[in-house]
Amino acid sequence: MSIVSDRQAGNLQPLQRSPLYWALADALVLAKRNLLQIPRIPELLVFATIQPVMFVLLFRYVFGGAISVRGTSYVNYLMAGIFVQTVAFGSAATGIGLAEDLHRGIVDRFRSLPMSRSAVLTGRTLADLVRNTFVVVVMLVVGLLVGFRPQGSALGWVAAIGLLLLLSFAFSWIGATIGLTVRSVEAAQSAGFIWLFPLTFASSAFVQTRTMPGWLQAFADHQPITAVVNGVRAPLLGQPLGSDSWAALAWCVGILLVFVPLSVSLYRRAIAR
Amino acid sequence: MTGSRAAILVEGLEKWYGKTHALCGLDLVAMEGTVLAVLGPNGAGKTTAVRILTTLLRPDAGRAEVAGLDVVWHAARLRSLIGLAGQYAAVDEYLTGWENLEMFGRLYHLSKFRARHRADELLERFDLVDAASRPVKTYSGGMRRRLDLAASLVISPPVLFLDEPTTGLDPRSRLAMWNIIGELVAGGTTVLLSTQYLDEADQLANRIAVIDHGRVIASGTSDELKAQVGRERLEAVVAPGSDLEAAVRALQPYAQGEMRVDVDRRCVTLPVTNGSGFLADVVRDLDAAGARLDDLALRRPTLDDVFLTLTGHEAEVTEGDDQIERASGRREEVA
Numbered sequence: 043m044s045i046v047s048d049r050q051a052g053n054l055q056p057l058q059r060s061p062l063y064w065a066l067a068d069a070l071v072l073a074k075r076n077l078l079q080i081p082r083i084p085e086l087l088v089f090a091t092i093q094p095v096m097f098v099l100l101f102r103y104v105f106g107g108a109i110s111v112r113g114t115s116y117v118n119y120l121m122a123g124i125f126v127q128t129v130a131f132g133s134a135a136t137g138i139g140l141a142e143d144l145h146r147g148i149v150d151r152f153r154s155l156p157m158s159r160s161a162v163l164t165g166r167t168l169a170d171l172v173r174n175t176f177v178v179v180v181m182l183v184v185g186l187l188v189g190f191r192p193q194g195s196a197l198g199w200v201a202a203i204g205l206l207l208l209l210s211f212a213f214s215w216i217g218a219t220i221g222l223t224v225r226s227v228e229a230a231q232s233a234g235f236i237w238l239f240p241l242t243f244a245s246s247a248f249v250q251t252r253t254m255p256g257w258l259q260a261f262a263d264h265q266p267i268t269a270v271v272n273g274v275r276a277p278l279l280g281q282p283l284g285s286d287s288w289a290a291l292a293w294c295v296g297i298l299l300v301f302v303p304l305s306v307s308l309y310r311r312a313i314a315r
Numbered sequence: 316m317t318g319s320r321a322a323i324l325v326e327g328l329e330k331w332y333g334k335t336h337a338l339c340g341l342d343l344v345a346m347e348g349t350v351l352a353v354l355g356p357n358g359a360g361k362t363t364a365v366r367i368l369t370t371l372l373r374p375d376a377g378r379a380e381v382a383g384l385d386v387v388w389h390a391a392r393l394r395s396l397i398g399l400a401g402q403y404a405a406v407d408e409y410l411t412g413w414e415n416l417e418m419f420g421r422l423y424h425l426s427k428f429r430a431r432h433r434a435d436e437l438l439e440r441f442d443l444v445d446a447a448s449r450p451v452k453t454y455s456g457g458m459r460r461r462l463d464l465a466a467s468l469v470i471s472p473p474v475l476f477l478d479e480p481t482t483g484l485d486p487r488s489r490l491a492m493w494n495i496i497g498e499l500v501a502g503g504t505t506v507l508l509s510t511q512y513l514d515e516a517d518q519l520a521n522r523i524a525v526i527d528h529g530r531v532i533a534s535g536t537s538d539e540l541k542a543q544v545g546r547e548r549l550e551a552v553v554a555p556g557s558d559l560e561a562a563v564r565a566l567q568p569y570a571q572g573e574m575r576v577d578v579d580r581r582c583v584t585l586p587v588t589n590g591s592g593f594l595a596d597v598v599r600d601l602d603a604a605g606a607r608l609d610d611l612a613l614r615r616p617t618l619d620d621v622f623l624t625l626t627g628h629e630a631e632v633t634e635g636d637d638q639i640e641r642a643s644g645r646r647e648e649v650a
Contacts, residue, residue, distance in 0.1 A: 054433065054470045056395055056424035064424065071421045079409040082450060151405040151466065154369045156394040157422040 056156065065158040072165025076139065077172060087173065090135065091180050094128040098181065101248055102188050111250055114279055118192070121185040122275035123247030125178050125206055126267060130242055132174040133213035134234030137221025139166055141230035144222070144312055153312075160306050167214040174210040198277030205290055209270045212294040215301035222308040247271050266293035321380075322347045322474050322505035323368065328377035330363050330529075337363045339529040340377065345507055345522070347473075350500050352520035353509045354618070356626075360529040361509035365478045368507065369399045382474050395423070398467030402479035405463060408452040412443050412462050415451060419466045430469075437465040441495070457488030464495065474505045481515060493518060513618030523618075527626045537618065544616040544624045546571060546586045549597070552610040553581045562606035569597060587613070 059067070080087055101109075101120050111119040143149045143162070152162050182190075194202075220237075221230045244258055245251070245267040251259050262268055270293065272286035325343035329336075338360045345351035353361050366372040368381055370390040379386045384393040399405075406415045413434050420430025438447045441461045446454060451462065460480065467475060477496065481489040496519055500506055510516055516523045517537050524534040533540055549569065553562045559581055567574065570585040577584070587593070594613065601608060 053429065054423075054425065056470070057426055059424075068422060071418055075407060075410060075414075075418055078414065079407070082409040146408070147401065147405040148407060150366075150371055150401065151399060151419075152422070153371050154394060154397065154399040155419070155422045156391065156424060161422075 061158065065160055065164070068158040068161030069164035069168060072161050073168040073172075074165075076166050076169030080169075080173060086135070087176075090132065090173070091177050093131070094124055094177065094181055095184050097127065098124055098184050098188060105248075109249055115189070115191075117185070117189045118279060119275070120248065121181075121190045121192070122202075122278055123242075123245075123271050124181055124185065126209065126271045126274060127242045127247055128177055128181055129174045129206055129210035130213050130238055130267065131235065132170060132177065132210060133217035134220075134231070134238070135173070136166055136170045136214040136217035137219075137224075137230045137234040138217075138227060139170075140218055140221035141225055141227045144225055145227055149309075149312060153310075159310055160302075163215070163218050163302075163305055163309055167211055167218060170214045170217075171207060171211050175207065178206060192278045193280035194277045195280075198280070198283075201283060201287065202274045202277045205270055205273045205287065205294075208291070208294045209266075212297040212301070215298060215305055219301050219305040219308060222305055222312055225312075241265060241267050245271060246275075266290070266297070269293050320347050320383075321345065322349075322382055323351065323507055324378075324380045325364070325368070326378045328364065328367060328379055329375045330360075330367065330372070331375050337529050338367075338374070338377075341526065341529060342531055343507075343524055345505055347505050348500065348503050349521040350496070350506045350508055350519050352516035352523045353507065353526055354511070354513065354516045354523055354622075355509075355526040356511055359526045361511075361526065362478055363529075364526075365399070365401075365476050365507070365509055369397055369476050370394060395470070396472055396474060398470070398472040398475045400460075400464045400467035400475070400477050400480060402482040406451050406459065406466055409450055411448050411450055412438060412454070413447040415462060416466060416469065419469050423470045425470070433469055437468065441465045455488075457484055457491065460484060460488065460492065461495075464492070468499070472504070475499065475507070477506060477508045479509055479511065481510070481512065489515075513622065517618055525622065525625055533621070533625050540618065540621045541616045544620045546588070547616070548614045549585050549587045550610070550612045550614055551583045551597075551601070551608055553583065554607040554609045555581065557607040558605055559583075561604040562601055562608075565600045565604035565606060566597070568600075569593065581609075 098120070101124075102117055106116045106120065109116055140149075140163070143152075149162065217234055220233050224230050224233045244254070244262045245265060246262065247267060251262040251268065254262055269286050269290040272284070273290035275281075276283055276286070321344050323343060323345040325341055328338050328341040330338040341360065341364055343351065343353070343364070353364060355361050363372065367374050368379055368386055370386055370393055373387055381393055382396045384396070386393060407418070410418065416434035416437055417430050420433050421427065423430075425433060438444050441464070443458060443462060443465070446458060451459060454462065464477075464480065467477075480496070481492050484492065493515070496506060496508070500519075506519075508516070508519060520537065522534065522536055523540060524531045525540070526532065533543065535543075549566070551562065551566060553559050559576070559578070563574070563576055563583055566583055566585055569587055571588055572586040574583065574585040576582075594611075598608075598611065
C-alpha cells in the first residue's frame with residue numbers, strides 16, 4: 043500500500059539541518075498558517091481595526107478639545123499614543139490565538155511532531171507582527187484624514203517604525219505567556235486586555251504625564267508604554283531622539299529576554315484543553 | 316508481517332494529576348506490526364497513556380519505549396517515528412485540507428516538494444480530493460477525522476497512536492476508519508488504539524488490554540478474554556405446541572453445566588463446549604425427539620460481558636468521569 047511503501051522507498055525521510063535552521067523554518071511555516079487564517083476570519087481584522095479608529099475619533103473630537111499639550115496640536119500629539127496603543131492591544135490576540143490552539147487540540151499534534159519547540163510561538167508572534175503593521179498603516183491613514191501632520195526626517199521615521207514593531211513583537215510574547223497560562227479562550231480574552239488599560243492610560247499616550255498626581259506620574263514616567271510612546275512621538279514631530287528611545291529599546295529587549303523563555307517553557311508543558 | 320520485537324513497551328508507568336492517581340503502574344506490550352487496543356471507560360487513563368507515549372506528557376515513574384526509544388530521554392528522535400490522531404480532530408479549521416497536510420509535511424521536515432506531493436497523495440488515498448481546497452470547518456465529522464488520520468500518516472510512521480479514533484462518528488464513517496486502519500496494519504504499521512468501544516477492539520486488535528482506574532485489569536486476545544468470562548451458551552427456543560420436556564431431555568447430554576429452562580419463553584439455555592462442530596448433532600437429536608424449533612443460537616460472550624465481569628461495572632460510563640480526567644489535566648498544567 044502506498045501509504046506505507048513510500049517510507050520504505052525513503053521518500054519520506056526528513057531533511058537534516060541544524061536546530062537553528064528548523065527554529066526559523068518551522069516558525070515561518072506556522073507564520074504562514076496564521077497569516078492564511080486572517081482573510082478567512084475577516085471579522086477579527088475588522089474589529090482589530092475598528093477599535094483603534096474609535097479611539098482616534100474619541101480622543102480627537104470628544105476629549106481632545108479639553109486636553110492641551112505643549113508645543114504641537116493635540117492630534118499630532120495623539121497619534122504616537124494611538125500607534126503604540128494599537129500594537130499593545132494587538133498583543134492580546136496572540137494570547138487568544140494560542141488559547142484557541144490549545145483548546146482545539148492542534149497543539150497536541152504540534153508537540154508530537156519533530157518540529158522546533160519554539161516555532162508555534164515564534165510563528166504566531168511573527169504573524170501578529172505583520173497583522174499589527176497592517177493595522178498601524180490603517181491608523182496612519184485615519185490619522186492623516188483627521189488632521190495628523192507628521193514632520194521628521196526619514197531616519198526619524200525609521201526609528202519610530204522600528205521601535206513600534208519591536209514593541210509589537212515584545213508585547214506579543216507577553217500575550218503568548220498569558221494565553222498559555224490562563225488556557226481558556228474566554229479567560230485569554232479578558233486577561234489579555236486587563237493589564238493593558240492601566241499601562242496605556244497611565245502613560246504619555248493620551249496626555250502629558252506632568253498633569254497627573256505625583257504618585258501616578260512616578261509610575262507613568264517609568265513604564266514601557268511611556269518610554270515607547272515618547273520614543274515614537276519625538277521623531278514623528280521632528281524632535282531629536284532622547285533618552286526615552288534608549289529606555290524604550292531597553293524595555294523591549296528586557297521583555298523579550300524574560301517572556302520568550304518563559305512562554306516557551308510554558309508551551310513545552312502545555313496540554314490541550 | 317508480525318514482528319518478534321516490541322514496538323511499544325510500557326512498564327510500571329505512573330502518573331499523578333495533583334491528588335488524582337491517573338496511571339497506577341501501567342504495563343503494556345505491542346509487538347511490531349500488530350494492533351494493541353487499550354480498552355477502558357472514560358477516565359480510565361487511556362488518554363494519559365497515549366500522551367505519555369507520544370512525548371506530550373512526562374511520566375512520574377516507570378518506563379516506556381516506543382520503536383526502541385525511551386519516550387522521555389529520546390523524545391526528540393522518537394517524534395520522527397510516530398503519528399498521533401485523536402478524538403478531537405487536531406487540524407486547522409481555517410486552512411484547507413491540502414494546506415493542513417502540506418503544513419504538517421513541512422513540520423515533519425519533508426522538503427517543500429515532498430510535502431506537497433505527499434499532501435496530494437494522502438488526499439487521494441483518503442477520498443478528500445473534492446474537498447482539498449475547502450477550509451476544514453466546512454467538512455463533516457467523518458471527513459475531519461479522515462483528514463486528522465491522514466495528517467498523522469504524513470511520514471508513514473512505523474508506530475501510530477489512535478486515541479479513540481471513531482468516537483462520535485456515524486456507523487458508515489466508523490467502518491471507513493476501520494478499513495483504513497486495517498490496511499495500515501497489513502502494511503506493517505504498529506498501532507496502539509485506545510477505545511471505549513468493545514466491538515472496535517474486537518474488530519481491529521490482535522491483543523486487548525482492558526484498563527480501569529489506571530491499571531491493566533486483563534489482557535490477551537479477544538478470544539482469551541472471552542474465555543476468562545465463560546463458555547459459549549446454546550439457546551434453543553422450542554416452537555409452541557411442540558414438546559418442551561422432550562427438547563430438554565434431548566439437550567441434556569450437551570450441557571456443560573446447569574441448564575436453564577424458561578417455560579414462558581419456551582427457551583432452553585445451556586453452557587456448551589466451545590466450538591460449533593456439535594450443532595448438527597444437536598439439531599438431529601432434537602428432531603428425533605420430536606421437538607420443533609423456532610430459534611437456535613450459539614451465544615459467545617461479548618467483550619461487554621468481559622468488561623462487566625472484570626470491573627463490576629458497565630463499559631458505558633457517565634459524563635462525570637470524563638470531566639474528572641479533564642479537570643485533572645488542567646490541574647497538571649498549573650503544577
